[in-house]
Amino acid sequence: MCNCDTKKDYVETYASAQKDLLKYFSCDEDFFVKYMSEFTWSVKNDEDFYFLYYWNEDGKRKDAVVVKKNGEPMIFKTEQYTMIIGIDCVKIGFIFDNENKKEV
Numbered sequence: 001m002c003n004c005d006t007k008k009d010y011v012e013t014y015a016s017a018q019k020d021l022l023k024y025f026s027c028d029e030d031f032f033v034k035y036m037s038e039f040t041w042s043v044k045n046d047e048d049f050y051f052l053y054y055w056n057e058d059g060k061r062k063d064a065v066v067v068k069k070n071g072e073p074m075i076f077k078t079e080q081y082t083m084i085i086g087i088d089c090v091k092i093g094f095i096f097d098n099e100n101k102k103e104v
Contacts, residue, residue, distance in 0.1 A: 022093075025076035025083045031093035033083075041096045042104045043075065043084065050075075052086045052094060053104060064088040 018033060041054040043066060050066035050073040064086035066073045074085035077098070084094045 025078060025081075025093075027074075027076050027083065027085075027093070029085075031085055031091060033093040033095060035095050037081070037095065037097040037100070039096060040100045040102055041084075041094070042102050043073070044104045052084050054094070054096070062088070064092070064094070067091060 018030075021033065022028075022030065036054065039054045039056065041052065044051050044053065050068070052064040052066050053061055054064075055061050064084075066075065067085045067087060068074065076083040076085075080098060082096050082098055082101070084096070086092060086094055
């Protein structure tokens, strides 16, 4: 038997949490968000382009292009986290722990 009220609460809680998360980063647009706090990451500027590099648990590097808005890379940094809007098949808001940032 379906407890539809409980399932509805999960959806509403998720939607509310996502809105609050984007407010936390002072981001006025809506993106698919991928929480990646365990990943090591870096951003590199190469002329007019910014690239996000992140390493999975196996140490394999993946790359994404950082999206720009009004000529500026869409990188939203707070004290503990950074959200980077990039394209990795689709436009994604990557959220990383700042302690795992490494220089490339």
